[in-house]
Amino acid sequence: MHPRASDFPQSDLPGVIPHEAELTAGVRIEPGRSYGFFTDTTVCIGCKACEVACKEWNNLPADNLGLTGHSFDNTGALSANSWRHVAFIERSGCGGVRDTVEAPFQSGWLMMSDVCKHCHNAPCLEACPTGALFKTEFDTVVVQQDICNGCGYCVPACPFGVVDVSTLDGKAHKCTLCYDRLKGGLEPACAKACPTDSIQFGEFPVLHARAEERVAALHARGVPGAYLYGTPGAPGATGDLGHLNAFFLLTERPEAYNLPAAPTRPANRVAPSLTAGLAAVAGLALAAAFLLGASDRERA
Amino acid sequence: MADYPVVTEGSDGPLPRPDRASGATAPAPGPAWDGPTYYGRAQLKPAPFENGVVGGYIFLAGLSGSSAILGALADATRGTEAGPLVRRARYTALLAPTLGSALLIYDLHTPTRFINMLRVAKATSPMSIGTWILMGFSGCAILTAAAQFAGDRGLAPRVAGPLARFAGWPAALLGAGLSTYTAALLSATSTPLWAAAPRALAVRFGASSVASGAAALALAEPPGPMRRRLETVTAAALAVELAGDASAALTYRRKGVAAATDGPAGWAGKAGAVGLGVVLPLGLYAARRWLDRTGRAPEESRALPVVAGLAVLAGSALLRISVMETGDESAARPDVSFRFSQPGNLPPSG
Numbered sequence: 184m185h186p187r188a189s190d191f192p193q194s195d196l197p198g199v200i201p202h203e204a205e206l207t208a209g210v211r212i213e214p215g216r217s218y219g220f221f222t223d224t225t226v227c228i229g230c231k232a233c234e235v236a237c238k239e240w241n242n243l244p245a246d247n248l249g250l251t252g253h254s255f256d257n258t259g260a261l262s263a264n265s266w267r268h269v270a271f272i273e274r275s276g277c278g279g280v281r282d283t284v285e286a287p288f289q290s291g292w293l294m295m296s297d298v299c300k301h302c303h304n305a306p307c308l309e310a311c312p313t314g315a316l317f318k319t320e321f322d323t324v325v326v327q328q329d330i331c332n333g334c335g336y337c338v339p340a341c342p343f344g345v346v347d348v349s350t351l352d353g354k355a356h357k358c359t360l361c362y363d364r365l366k367g368g369l370e371p372a373c374a375k376a377c378p379t380d381s382i383q384f385g386e387f388p389v390l391h392a393r394a395e396e397r398v399a400a401l402h403a404r405g406v407p408g409a410y411l412y413g414t415p416g417a418p419g420a421t422g423d424l425g426h427l428n429a430f431f432l433l434t435e436r437p438e439a440y441n442l443p444a445a446p447t448r449p450a451n452r453v454a455p456s457l458t459a460g461l462a463a464v465a466g467l468a469l470a471a472a473f474l475l476g477a478s479d480r481e482r483a
Numbered sequence: 484m485a486d487y488p489v490v491t492e493g494s495d496g497p498l499p500r501p502d503r504a505s506g507a508t509a510p511a512p513g514p515a516w517d518g519p520t521y522y523g524r525a526q527l528k529p530a531p532f533e534n535g536v537v538g539g540y541i542f543l544a545g546l547s548g549s550s551a552i553l554g555a556l557a558d559a560t561r562g563t564e565a566g567p568l569v570r571r572a573r574y575t576a577l578l579a580p581t582l583g584s585a586l587l588i589y590d591l592h593t594p595t596r597f598i599n600m601l602r603v604a605k606a607t608s609p610m611s612i613g614t615w616i617l618m619g620f621s622g623c624a625i626l627t628a629a630a631q632f633a634g635d636r637g638l639a640p641r642v643a644g645p646l647a648r649f650a651g652w653p654a655a656l657l658g659a660g661l662s663t664y665t666a667a668l669l670s671a672t673s674t675p676l677w678a679a680a681p682r683a684l685a686v687r688f689g690a691s692s693v694a695s696g697a698a699a700l701a702l703a704e705p706p707g708p709m710r711r712r713l714e715t716v717t718a719a720a721l722a723v724e725l726a727g728d729a730s731a732a733l734t735y736r737r738k739g740v741a742a743a744t745d746g747p748a749g750w751a752g753k754a755g756a757v758g759l760g761v762v763l764p765l766g767l768y769a770a771r772r773w774l775d776r777t778g779r780a781p782e783e784s785r786a787l788p789v790v791a792g793l794a795v796l797a798g799s800a801l802l803r804i805s806v807m808e809t810g811d812e813s814a815a816r817p818d819v820s821f822r823f824s825q826p827g828n829l830p831p832s833g
Contacts, residue, residue, distance in 0.1 A: 251522075253522040253524075254522075256522075259524065260524060260525070270521060272521070306672075306673065309605070309607035309608060310607070310608050310610065310671065310672070311605075311608060312600050312603070312605065312608050312610035312611040312614055313596075313599040313600055313602055313603065314599075314602050314603035314605075315599070330596075330599055330602070331593070331596075331599075332591050332592075332593045332594075332596035332597060332599045332600070333591050333592025333593040333596075334590075334591055334592070334600075334610065335530060335531035335532060335590075335592060336530070336608070336610045336668075336672075338528050338529075338530055338531050339527070339528065339529065339530035339672035339673060339674045339677075339810075339814060340671070340672050340673060341527075341528070341673060342527070342673040342824070343526075343527075344525065344526055344527040344528045344814075345528075346528070347528060348531045348592050352593075353591075353592030353593040354592070354593060418826075421826065421829055422829055422830065435519075436518065436519065438516075438518050438519050438520060438521075438526075438817075438821050439519045439521065440521065441520070441521035441524060441526050441817070442526075443526060443820065443821065443824035444821070444824055444825055444826060445824050445825060445826040445828070445829050446673065446824055447673075447678070447824075447829065447830065449670075449671040449672050449673055449678065450607040450608075450671055451830065452667070452670045452671050452678060452681040453606070453607065453609055453612075453667050453670075453671045455681050455682055456609075456663075456666055456667035456670040456671070456681035456682065456684065456685040457609075457612075457660075457663065457664065457667045457685065458682075459681070459682035459683075459685040459686055460662070460663025460664070460666050460667065460685030460686060460688060460689040461659055461660070461663055461689070463663070463685065463686040463689040463690055463723055463727070464549075464552070464659045464662050464663055464689040464690075464692070464693060465659065466723070467689070467690060467693045467716070467719060467720050467723060468552050468556065468655075468659065468693070470716070470719050471552070471553060471556050471693070471697070471716045471719075472556045472559070472560060474712050474715050474716050474719070475553075475556055475557050475560045475561060475565075475712050475713075475716070476560030476561070477712065
């Protein structure tokens with residue numbers, strides 16, 4: 184327990200504890216540093232407390248009041264109203280029949296709490312034509328709701344299918360990494376609610392080191408498939424995206440979790456496209472100048 | 484709609500659901516991908532654009548931009564001889580600033596905030612680049628058309644002519660950008676089909692713009708050598724577009740996203756944009772050339788260039804709409820998006 188925790192013994196607090204994240208996540212939140220999530224899927228139990236905490240804190244509307252038939256996943260996907268989404272994958276033996284003997288690990292269940300990756304070179308931010316999307320002082324990516332005009336260009340820009348335009352208010356929405364909470368010194372709601380510390384909040388370099396240790400420990404304990412997704416040089420951090428501030432520890436190939444193996448940075452395609460298009464039009468304009476200026480005899 | 488039961492109690496019906504947002508409707512992994520998918524759900528979200536509206540804008544932008552280019556070139560090379568052609572070109576260039584801008588604002592999900600597009604200028608966002616190209620083009624095109632109008636009405640004749648010519652050149656330069664930036668806008672996304680062939684898509688859009696501009700001006704031109712020249716420009720642009728079409732098709736196959744072009748939208752693109760919009764007019768122009776050479780009377784082929792011109796315009800619009808539709812399909816299909824995001828498709832690291 185954090186030594187400062189004994190300063191607040193009462194259950195009914197008079198106000199917000201200063202730098203509360205020190206007590207709950209062991210990190211003091213200060214502007215100018217890079218914060219993110221390390222989501223360790225090997226300890227996720229699929230309780231969806233993160234989804235609930237996110238909806239509660241961010242006042243997000245309910246959606247998907249039905250059953251998908253896709254295991255316990257009735258959220259389906261990240262959307263304008265769901266900024267955390269727990270994916271459930273049931274790995275089973277041949278022909279859909281469960282193995283009677285399971286490897287000593289998760290019993291064939293995979294669960295992952297998906298979230299906006301807060302990319303280092305965020306494609307949604309780079310695409311935004313209004314400046315509504317911006318990099319905060321905590322190195323996270325946030326949509327300013329008073330600026331966004333709902334052009335929707337960030338939606339296809341995102342390589343992870345995270346950003347979504349709400350049909351309720353016509354603005355783009357996604358995880359803010361609880362920008363308001365970070366400003367107040369609190370860790371994001373999902374990380375605070377996570378009962379198994381599958382979602383860990385902290386400074387990116389610290390989380391990265393912790394995650395590397397965790398991978399090594401898992402390898403030593405007989406889970407050779409464990410790897411990081413979104414850390415520098417790893418899958419998910421490809422194609423000039425830089426690292427993902429919200430990265431994951433996975434034990435199955437990325438596609439099983441609905442993640443792309445090698446996403447790319449869309450902004451890198453602007454220059455090749457513009458150059459090729461302008462060259463084609465310039466060439467045709469030159470040809471047109473000759474053709475339009477040609478004498479009648481030549482053209483007859 | 485979603486492919487599973489929805490609770491619809493209450494008068495308002497269900498709230499928007501993630502499935503509608505993500506467009507996940509095709510559960511089975513398709514032929515492009517033999518690995519796992521997440522219950523066949525979409526991995527990407529298709530662009531929330533209205534394809535008819537935005538595709539229509541892209542068509543009008545190309546038509547206007549190319550009209551400005553051809554008008555300036557005709558004015559420079561032919562002078563007063565091409566007066567009516569130049570006038571029509573300058574008025575056609577008004578399509579993007581007026582109807583085109585209206586379509587763009589209509590497609591915003593919060594249209595009252597359209598002015599926020601002018602808050603920033605960003606080189607990484609083709610939509611921002613395009614906003615400023617459209618702004619500059621609109622100013623120059625409106626000035627050119629206004630000067631043309633004034634000159635035609637005999638108002639300030641000594642100023643109007645030079646002013647129209649003077650404003651026509653920046654309009655032509657920005658018109659080149661207006662004809663092509665829309666391809667960069669689509670390519671600078673994560674939608675597999677748009678991202679797969681950025682160069683080929685830009686060549687297709689640019690050449691199709693020039694073809695549509697030349698075809699529209701040729702349609703309005705009375706029969707004669709000037710019209711023949713415009714039709715030759717159209718044919719040249721169509722040839723370049725055909726090369727772009729072929730290059731794009733090869734790249735789609737190489738990068739494994741060609742499966743997204745096998746649906747109805749893809750076939751509309753192949754038959755409509757390439758067949759009707761490129762191959763048919765090229766064939767008609769070639770046939771007319773053959774008729775001329777064999778000495779038939781020109782009256783016999785009067786309908787032929789009209790049909791060809793209309794086919795070019797229809798094909799140019801269909802190209803944009805089908806590219807947008809097939810792009811959405813490629814984003815909604817996890818087999819295509821997973822195949823496209825394999826490490827083998829990464830650009831060479833620099």
